[in-house]
Amino acid sequence: MTQPSTKPPSYDIEEILTRLPDLTQLFERDGHTPKKFGGGWFVRCPFHEDGSPSCHIHNERGKFHCYGCGAKGDAIDYYQKTRDLSFQDTLVELAHIAGVGPTCDTSQPVTRASKSAAPPTVVAPLIGPALEKWQAACQSLLADGAEIERIAAWRGIEPGAVAFAAARGLIGSYPYWGVTREAFLVEMPTSDSGMLPVSVHVRLAPGSKGNEASEKKASWRYDPPGCGAWPWVVGDLATARHIFVVEGQWDALALISMMGWHVVFPPTIAVAGLRGAASVQKLLAHPINPEAYIFAIADADAAGEKWFEEKGLLAMLGDRLRKRQRLHAFWPNSPGSDLNDMVKSGSFTRNHMLALLLPRLPTAKASRPPGLTFVQWCRRHRTDPAPLGAAAAHILSDRSRPKGRRPPIVWVRHWDKTGVPPDLLTALNDALHAFRTHPGA
Numbered sequence: 001m002t003q004p005s006t007k008p009p010s011y012d013i014e015e016i017l018t019r020l021p022d023l024t025q026l027f028e029r030d031g032h033t034p035k036k037f038g039g040g041w042f043v044r045c046p047f048h049e050d051g052s053p054s055c056h057i058h059n060e061r062g063k064f065h066c067y068g069c070g071a072k073g074d075a076i077d078y079y080q081k082t083r084d085l086s087f088q089d090t091l092v093e094l095a096h097i098a099g100v101g102p103t104c105d106t107s108q109p110v111t112r113a114s115k116s117a118a119p120p121t122v123v124a125p126l127i128g129p130a131l132e133k134w135q136a137a138c139q140s141l142l143a144d145g146a147e148i149e150r151i152a153a154w155r156g157i158e159p160g161a162v163a164f165a166a167a168r169g170l171i172g173s174y175p176y177w178g179v180t181r182e183a184f185l186v187e188m189p190t191s192d193s194g195m196l197p198v199s200v201h202v203r204l205a206p207g208s209k210g211n212e213a214s215e216k217k218a219s220w221r222y223d224p225p226g227c228g229a230w231p232w233v234v235g236d237l238a239t240a241r242h243i244f245v246v247e248g249q250w251d252a253l254a255l256i257s258m259m260g261w262h263v264v265f266p267p268t269i270a271v272a273g274l275r276g277a278a279s280v281q282k283l284l285a286h287p288i289n290p291e292a293y294i295f296a297i298a299d300a301d302a303a304g305e306k307w308f309e310e311k312g313l314l315a316m317l318g319d320r321l322r323k324r325q326r327l328h329a330f331w332p333n334s335p336g337s338d339l340n341d342m343v344k345s346g347s348f349t350r351n352h353m354l355a356l357l358l359p360r361l362p363t364a365k366a367s368r369p370p371g372l373t374f375v376q377w378c379r380r381h382r383t384d385p386a387p388l389g390a391a392a393a394h395i396l397s398d399r400s401r402p403k404g405r406r407p408p409i410v411w412v413r414h415w416d417k418t419g420v421p422p423d424l425l426t427a428l429n430d431a432l433h434a435f436r437t438h439p440g441a
Helices: 013-019 023-029 075-083 087-098 129-143 145-155 159-167 249-259 278-283 302-306 313-320 339-345 350-360 374-381 388-397 408-418 422-437
Strands: 035-037 040-043 055-058 063-066 171-176 179-189 195-204 219-223 232-234 242-246 269-273 293-297 327-330
Touching (some): 013 075, 013 087, 023 040, 023 055, 023 075, 075 087, 129 159, 129 179, 129 195, 145 159, 171 195, 171 219, 179 232, 242 249, 249 269, 249 339, 249 350, 278 313, 293 313, 293 350, 313 327, 374 388, 374 422, 388 422, 408 422
Parallel strands (some): 242 269, 242 293, 293 327
Antiparallel strands (some): 035 040, 040 055, 055 063, 171 179, 179 195, 195 219, 232 269
């Protein structure tokens, strides 16, 4: 008599991993409490006595890695190790959670794909009490309206931009040498495209403790030291369609403030503020979308000029793109000025930035009815709901508006010259963008 087959069922591992809940949810099912911080989630590691969250979870990649004990893997590794199950039994349980049944062909053995490479070695990862200290610094700044106003007035940016960065864990009021100081988070990319906090970049004001020798220039320290000059990144360089590279954290924050991205940060945008010459090479260690448009804004000084050398930043960034013509560079006309200086003085506004960007961005190919101009397009949309309808109505009522078929930069300069209110200016630029992308709509 033939015995029935006892061969275990075969499962599609990739399908199970795809259909499972996020890795943070699997941790939560077991009573853990992941906390969002920087570019990922952190949780107290279930594989060792963890005094504070040191296990990093990257939901998009479905990976975890503990920087305390070294445990790492995906949902299968987590479930198998926490329950001491065999690999086959782990698949059966996870398949049930994911709602996946066994494959029809049970003749093939169950195999695992090769694991990804380990994350880069970190000199001083920001974990445990150091990470908690930084989180408290961000919360302290976020709760201190007067300090936010002071920083905003000093740098010439919107208070909301400072609060935006503090809420994302990127800037804080950090206690250092007994004094509370402005500080920025330092993060580095991991092998799974996550972001790992590694240090804090602390600003020592001129003449303050630790910087007594200088009465005019601030100095900076890393706490803990040894991390290197990693760029200050807002957004995801690996997926962003438009990447802006500037020469410092304050410049990056000024750009975000000027463009209004602190109100709603577009998922297609990423901003990288470099930290000196060493930061250029480290920027290239990040995964960068090869299809992105990159806009580099340099300072008008000797360091800024080096960006444009044959082996400088622009050449290296251009090599990362599939089309080098997607790389554009700008720099101030005034010697010694940088983007933050110009934003603070009002000599460079959102309108100026859009005048530089719009001609360099692609326009969707669409048939334009003969003779249809921007003004004629506005007549079609003046009864639309606000803000588009309000923008169209304003353009039609503006007797000094540009005449005929004019390029976008002419409209942008006209609105800057006439000084329209910020809310209306945003609507006007949105209307111009809608016309350029869908001129026949």
